Amino acid sequence: MALFSFQFSNLLGTVYRCGNLNFTCDGNSVISPVGNRVTVFDLKNNKSSTLPLATRYNVKCVGLSPDGRLAIIVDEGGDALLVSLVCRSVLHHFHFKGSVHSVSFSPDGRKFVVTKGNIAQMYHAPGRKREFNAFVLDKTYFGPYDETTCIDWTDDSRCFAVGSKDMSTWVFGAERWDNLIYYALGGHKDAIVACFFESGSLDLYTISQDGALCVWQCDTSPEGLRPKAPTGWKADLLQGEEEEEEEEETTVRGKSAPAPEEQQGKVKYSRLARYFFNKEGDFNNLTAAAFHKKTHLLVTGFASGIFHLHELPKFNLIHSLSVSDQRVASIAVNGSGDWIAFGCAGLGQLLVWEWQSESYVLKQQGHFNSMVSLAYSPDGQYIVTASLSALQVKVWNTLSGFCFVTFTEHSSGITGVTFTATGYVIVTSSMDGTVRAFDLHRYRNFRTFTSPPPTPFSCVAVGPPGRLCPVRPAVLSESPVSCSSCAAPLPGLAPRPLRQVWPPAGWAPSLALITRLFSALAVTFRPDGAELAVATLNSQITFWDPENAVQTGSIEGRHDLKTGRKELDKVTAKHSAKGKAFTTLCYSADGQSVLAGGMSKFVCIYHVKEQILRKKFEISRNLSLDAMEEFLNRRKMTEFGNLALIDQDAGAEDGVAIPLPGVKKGDMSSRHLKPEIRVTSLRFSPTGRCWAATTTEGLLVYSLDAQMLFDPFELDTDVTPARIRAAVRQQDLTRAILMAFRLNERTLLQEVLESVPWDEVEVVSSSLPELYVEKVLEFLASSFEVSRHLEFYLIWTQKLLLVHGQKLKSRAGKVLPAVQFLQKSIQRHLDSVSKLCDCNRYNIQYALAVSKQRGIKRPSEPLGSEEEADAPDDDDTLHPLGEGQEDGDRQLV
Structure with missing residues (x-):
């Protein structure tokens, strides 16, 4: 097993954090920002995959090209990634030198516009020309006095509109038009949330945060926009060419056609109507909107989780439903207008709703934070995760990446999860003093265990016979006891010394006592049960022989943690690492290596026998998390103190307004929380080809990519593809297989095996x-x-x-x-296949019944008289092919 070849595979446990949602051009997939990564949810094939790339900060906005091949991903710091969605790789890095609110491609794919501060910048879209710089600035547009919030293009890519927090909307020309340079629209009393052009027209809809919709009519059609005449030597050159053309036309037609006077005027807008959405209370602000131009469908979301569907321009209400009790942060509509995607950042929800049938296409919600434990099923198909604060147990399918069941029976924090040997029962422990068993066949809690005195349980394990071993925090010397391969005490609690490891049946209790001078944080058994690994507070990992209670080795991991420096720390990262240690351990499937993680952004793989570090994985580079930077950021230090002490989120757009004297918006009691990066649990898959970690960002899965791996085995100079194919032609198949596995190229291996x-x-x-x-x-x-x-x-x-x-x-x-x-x-x-066979079996039975009613003779019955043909046959089974029957003689019933 090549432990050095593990690569990031997928991100589970979190489906949406912040930013805007996008549908792909075919309308079958949703692109969702998840922290500093982007996940693609394939709704047609029921599968999710996270792109193998990451930004420096959380993703702020994503712009998708019209053909669906390119995407521009911009984070909170203004760094942009040009990503190819075909090959799933980064093509170009760019920095916009400021916080970008939104980015949008033109419908023809030639240009894109970003809103930054109170300006809008238009760039030439990459991919059209072979240029050294992928992002070439074309023009900068000024006008709004406050931050810009939204962008929308006309269908012909001639103009675009930009909304602002100063309650105005600006219409700009994408090219140099004579009758339209810019046009400012007012009429709102709050910040503009969205603006949309009507299909094939310059008519505009503007929506503000207070729930007002304005309909604007333009007196000029898109074809009525006149190009502005050039100046300077270019104008003289073009004027001479135009005079020659006019003389030729006059000679041919006998007269000239002067331009009408009405084309000489400027573009003007007039407000046709103003509508208001039904608001429930003063705090139900309009937060997101989307418009489908072909069907004239307007979708609006509010801070209370309610969304409305209206038909424009008559503003007819179609639906008014609630998808969540949290703020709707983003809305997107697919190309056909059938599916609507909603993103709720408060609970990390992602929903796709089909409004015509009023049913959910996708309904996913992650843990969002505080995942403390995970476990693989014995066959590696499922992962179960538990949350300490959300009181949820979720089961994820490793192939599709979706959660298919959530259990919420616990009334307090869940501390441990595990599977039984059959893989169809999940056992959980909780701080509410219960141990519960859940059935994956009927999706129910079928058994609940409680202790005689009410005691919270810190972990749980299931032995090979299926015997439960729950552990409560205080048993011996007020210390937590670890049972079997149960791990550390709860996060946030003071660690206590590990005094005893309960042995399996048949072991002598006296040989299983292990006493340590340092506090133990994690303990795990090797898969065969012959070795025990313990992580202690002094950053060491010690290995024990549990049968003889003898220490067999130790690893010093203090220098491998490399913890980052928090924003408010007054000591360096090097000194703060002295108080850090590993808090979770896991053996590999073969037992030769151990996986360790803790209060750090690194996960380490150690070789147990050699006691050396094999590889370190950096699970995150997201600077939006705390304890990520190694050195102090001097730009945040002022003469008045650290800027990190100032809460800059007070009065933000997602803040909650409260009726206090002198306060217009913002909850003064709310404070900005910057989560700290940590790894709470690690597990290797039973197949040994992947491992998973519950982290601050979610459930990260790392796997072996066999398609990209070249791992020769006992290779020498005589092993070549030509000689392997020559052995196949000579029918020396065993030798060809041995040589192919020595070269270890997948395509060649498949060719040789399938030639047998x-x-x-x-x-x-x-x-x-x-x-x-x-x-x-x-x-x-x-x-x-x-x-x-x-x-x-x-x-x-x-x-x-x-x-x-x-x-x-x-x-x-x-x-x-x-x-x-x-x-x-x-x-x-x-x-x-079993589901397909069951469906086909009933279809075949139905076809047989219909054939009997119509008097059709089956091929397996002998030919006879009409009476025999009409007679019913009691044998409804399908007969297999006989010895003399060929595949070509098989007939469909």
Whole structure:
């Protein structure tokens, strides 16, 4: 297992944080900002994936090109990433030198506009020309006196409108028009939230935060915009050309056509109507809006979680529903106008609603914060996570990335979760003094355990026989006791010394006592139970033989944590790291390495036997989190103190207004909270090909990317693709397979294995050396995920396990990850194929019943008289193919 090849794979547990939502051009996927990353939710294929890139701060806005190939991602600091959504990589970095509120591409894809401060800047869109600089500034537009808030383009990309917090809306020309340079629109009493052009027109809709909608009519059509005449030597040159053309037209037509007088005037707007949304209370401000031009559908969201659907321009109400009890931060409508996406930042909710059928297409809510524990199912298909503050237990599908069930039966913080050996029961411990068991078949809490005296439980574990081992914080010497592989005490509580490890059945209790001078924070058993790892407060990881109570090794991890400096710290990061330690541990599937994390942005993998650091993973580079920077930011230090002490969010747009004398907006009791980066739990997948970590940003999943990995095995100069293909042509299949695995190129491996006839798989598999059997099983497990040759690879799997099954038992510890990975892949196909077969079985039974009623003879029945043909047949089963029947003779009923 190449521990150095783990790469970021997906982000679960958080579906939306802040920023704007976007639908892809086909309308089947939603692009959602999640912290400093971006996640794409494929609604058609029911799958989510997070782009393998990250910004320096939280994502503020995302602009999508009309063809859906490029995206501009801008963070809170003004740094922008030009991303290719096709190859999922960063093409260009750019800094806008200021906080950007919104970014929007023109419909023709040639330009894009960003709103920054009180100005709007138009750039040439990248990808149209081969240029060294991808972002070329075309023009800067001035006009608003306060911050700009929104952008919208006309359909022909000739003009765009910009809304501002100064209650005005400005219409600018994207090109040099003679009759339109800029036009300012008023009429509102609050900040502009959104502005939209009518389809094929310069008519405009403006919406303000107080719930007012203004309809503006323009006296000029888009075709009536006249290009401004150039000046200087260009004007003289063009004037000479135009005079020659006019003389030719006069000679041909005999007269000239002077321009009408009405085309010489400027563009003017007039307000046709003004509407108000029904508000419930003084605090229900309008916070987001979206407009679908083809269907004239206006969607508006409010601070109370209510949204309205109106038909414009008559302002007819279609729907008025509530999707959440939190503020609707962003709204997007797909290209067809059928699906509406809502983002609620308060609870981290993402919803996609189909307004015509009034049903949810997607309804997801993450933990948002305070995830403290996670566990993998035995087959690696599911991950269960628990939250300390939200009182939720969520189960995530590792293949789709979606949460499919949430349990909320606990009444206090949840401290531990685990799966039973069957994988269909989840056991949780909580501070409410209960241990609950949940069934994944019926999605219910079917068993609740309580202690005689009300005592909060700090963790829980399930042994191989299915015996529960909950642990409460104070048992021996007022210290928490860890059972089996349960981990540390709760975050925020003072650590206490670990006094005892409860042994499994059959172990002598006297041999299981382990006393340490330092406080223990985490403890975990090796998968085979022969070794115990303990993380202590002095930043060490010690390894023990639990049967003999003998220490076998230790690792000093103080210098590997590299904790960052908080904004209010008065000591350097180097000195603050002395008080930090690992708070969570996890063994790898083969037991040769241990994964460690804690109050740091790094996760370390150590080799247990050699006691050395193998690799460090930086789980986040988000500077919006605390304890990320190593050095003090001198720009925040003034003669009056640290600027971090000043709460700059008072009176912000998402603040809650309170009726205090002299206070117009903003909740003076609310304070800005900057979460601190931490890793609360780590787990390796039973397959050994991925590991997950619950962090401040969410549930991060790292996996092995076999498609991009070149890992040769016993390679020499005689192994080449030409010689491998020559061995296949000579029917030396075993030698070809051995050489292909030495070169270890996936496409070549697939070519060689699929060249083996199905009736010779047993002979070839029996001739493989024992060392290569594990590699073949790993390749088969990964092939089940992408290949269409399901039956062929199942034959390979069956023959390998039958022939080498006894030998694999002697190496169960090393082969177990590959077998579990294989089981996970086969189980996924079993679930999908079984559902398809059940559906087809009922369809075939229905077709047979219909054929009987119509008097149609089945192919399996002998031909006879009409009476025999009309007679019903009691045998409704399908007969398999006979020995003399070919595939071409198979007939559909």
